Amino acid sequence: MHVSDVLIPAPLSVETTTTVREAADLMREHDVGDLVVVEQGRLVGIVTDRDLVVRVLAVGGVPQDPVGQVCTGAPVVVGPDDDVQTAAQLMATHAVRRLPVVSGGEVVGIVSLGDLAVRQDAGSVLGAISQAPATS
Template structure:
């Protein structure tokens, strides 16, 4: 049986309203041991912000921690549904050069799937799978 995104995604992903400051997004990332938070506008998914986005688009540009996440996030989203096959996700990640994809149903985030999730599922003996499965830094 072909596995789908729902089989390997992280359910109930962290979200934040687009108007909130990046400091709140960074705190969520720290508290939840994640590298990405999904951005919403009135509850509807509108972007994604990663730890790298904050470093490159905020810190490196000398913007402060009060910068709204909408100014740091990627808005040109590539999303998938929970019933998308893993093969389709791999193709999309390759063609769009993304490491994480929000999983969306009815314009709402129900999960997130990462390159690490795919590595654990498809090649559990790989270095990326080992790193992805390891406990986060604290």
């Protein structure tokens, strides 16, 4: 199985200058936990809901802080033709839960640990949690 079989296509992206408030609003509006961070269309990072809590709220940041200051820069990426085992290994090695999927220098999707769990073993605890609807 390839990454292209499990990825979420066309992930939401924001520029490095987008405020953390705008990023949080987008995450809430689209019910996602991460955004791809770009600069002039080039992938430079990824920001998660956890980043907003740990790197902004917990340290006295303000809603006007740019996501470029709090995102994880130079994210580990995977290609759509890579095997899902490669993606899982990259996640384990780098202790990340999400990987941008890049093809031809462009972000074409994102794959999460939950996506892999659902495809590999939907009956597993992680697979079941990943399939459950979000609670508000």
